[in-house]
């Protein structure tokens with residue numbers, strides 16, 4: 001159990017981060033600054049948890065987070081940079097901002113956090129934890145941008161271990177597919193998760209234990225470690241596995257194109273419906289205008305009749321006089 005620590009945890013509102021939050025909040029004397037962009041569900045989580053909304057994908061966000069933590073705790077004993085997100089897609093577009101958004105959150109922010117944390121520690125002891133990904137070690141079809149963002153983070157942690165001061169422990173987590181909001185965020189259209197899938201509570205338990213024991217890396221799925229060895233020794237096993245994942249992407253692309261076709265058909269039907277409504281309205285307008293004109297004609301006739309009568313009466317009166 002991790003006790004008596006001041007902790008910053010990003011991505012604390014959901015999935016792996018939320019399960020880690022539950023475990024850390026139980027530690028005696030722990031005080032936690034729990035961060036996500038939306039923190040409504042963790043606002044009243046526990047007395048030792050301060051929920052704070054922050055977008056860690058910007059320099060201003062990370063700087064503000066360090067200021068907030070220093071204000072609350074003075075020293076940060078453990079900084080767990082867990083927040084991240086994926087896309088599941090065929091990479092076939094030229095959209096700089098989309099690529100940039102992923103790298104800012106998954107790669108640049110945790111790298112920048114390292115530099116901030118080293119400066120914050122100023123020689124004191126501290127622990128930096130990262131949620132990398134199994135996909136940061138083995139690229140997968142459908143996750144080109146996500147894989148590269150996590151490969152980059154993995155490369156950074158490998159390199160920085162050779163430079164980092166002794167007062168800093170770095171513990172990295174390499175989960176396989178974990179049943180969190182991750183897959184809902186990745187694409188609006190449902191797709192098949194990579195095999196195997198773990199529970200976030202299992203992943204969180206292993207990571208908290210790894211941090212406590214000073215592990216450099218935590219691979220919560222034994223099968224992934226085994227399969228890496230197997231795939232290294234027998235490359236055809238890797239080919240078979242990746243072909244299965246490629247087939248999933250092909251099925252997803254078909255589903256996506258059906259979804260887009262449905263959207264187009266719905267949009268076309270909506271336009272047709274709009275046209276029909278328009279012509280009905282115009283027809284109704286014509287009817288109403290016709291009725292009004294008829295009424296106006298009738299009223300005009302009646303008024304003219306009354307006016308003629310009035311003229312007759314006046315004439316009669318004049319002649320009568």
Ligand SMILES: NC(=O)c1ccc[n+]([C@@H]2O[C@H](COP(=O)([O-])OP(=O)(O)OC[C@H]3O[C@@H](n4cnc5c(N)ncnc54)[C@H](OP(=O)(O)O)[C@@H]3O)[C@@H](O)[C@H]2O)c1
Pocket residue numbers: 010011012013014015016017035036037038039054055056057082083084085086105131132133134135174175176177178179180181182183185
């Ligand atoms: N689930 C998996 O299969 C899997 C596998 C390997 C690695 N991972 C990694 O595990 C980590 C946690 O993901 P998860 O699976 O637990 O997904 P999740 O359930 O979607 O949780 C993601 C968390 O990160 C927060 N977040 C996202 N962008 C943020 C930003 N710009 N600023 C602050 N907070 C942000 C989210 O809250 P808001 O949206 O409110 O900000 C949420 O609390 C990620 O780094 C992910 O890449 C996941």
